Amino acid sequence: MQGPPVFMDLALEDQVQELRVYLKELGAEITEEKSPKGIEDDLHKIIGVCDACFKEGSEQEVEKVLNDIVSIMVVIPLERAENIILAFCEKLTKAPGTRLGMVTLRALWLLYQSLDDKSPMRYHVYYHLVQVAKQTDQVRAVFKDVDNLKQQFATCPPSIEQMQKLYRLLHEVLLASGQSEQAAKVMYELLGTYTAENASHAREDAIRCIASALADPQTFLLDPLLSLKPVRFLEGELIHDLLSVFVSEKLPAYISFYEKHKVFVTSQGLNHEQNLKKMRLLTFMQLAETQSEMSFDLIQEELQITENEVEAFIIDVLKTKLVRARMDQAARKVFISSTMHRTFGRAQWQQLRDLLYLWKQNLSGIQTGMKKVSKAQLELIKH
Structure with missing residues (x-):
């Protein structure tokens, strides 16, 4: 995915001044004067009201404003820019409509590409990218496959908890966009992050994984699920019994299970x-x-x-x-x-x-x- 980088040739202070003036003209609650606390405080205030351009500006104007904000953010030392980047990402996920969503997707992608490969903020920007991709049905633009995802974070791996959160979001987005095979691979990857010690904490993920695999009309090889530690932890429960039927039993076994547990089957979204x-x-x-x-x-x-x-x-x-x-x-x-x-x-x-x-x-x-x-x-x- 590519976005049009529009970095202004003005000094940072002058860029900040122009953004303040432009947003104030759009009716945003911001003064034209620069903050005495410095550019970081200016950016906080600008980002806080930058959604004013969502209502009044054309798509080209909105993209220019967002790109200008990105151009200022990426030159601020990371230790002082983390909260600014998070605030920017949060603001962009709230852009209304598909057209503005596409604009914000490109702006976030520009920010993601502009950050150093070793920056831990790349994870947070990417997570918000996936959120916007979900709203605009553009997940293919930001996610290729699990291996490619791992390569992107190879130089600065997120924590296990962060990757679990990302995998859950990707699974949801991929299912919604009809990419059931990729969704299954992401879910397998998610369940693979759990160990024997913490497999019990993966209960909801494991149940969701089984239900989505059973519901997917393209997934027939279900045997590998049984070897996953979080799935093994569900042995003795109805969802595991149902999976076992699909793994090795014939049609009469399923019909018998359904007759006894109709409400349960329906409750799993099946x-x-x-x-x-x-x-x-x-x-x-x-x-x-x-x-x-x-x-x-x-x-x-x-x-x-x-x-x-x-x-x-x-x-x-x-x-x-x-x-x-x-x-x-x-x-x-x-x-x-x-x-x-x-x-x-x-x-x-x-x-x-x-x-x-x-x-x-x-x-x-x-x-x-x-x-x-x-x-x-x-x-x-x-x-």
């Missing part, structure tokens, strides 16, 4: 019909792990759908690319080529080992055969 759809897909995947072909009748029975719904369901399965298969309508069968495993534990590793060993043997046999053919051809040439 939709029963969407849950049924996901459980049918997961059940089909589990069946496909052990069967190379399935009849329409079996699918209808196992997934509790009508005869007319079978073909549409299979098409939905193929769209997910979780299963590679071919449907034969005439034979009323589905032929399975491969499927993603719902869980990947010791049994799956053993199966993979056996498969690789078999491939190795086959390749060895082919190599031996090729050597014999080559030897026989050489003998023919000699004779």
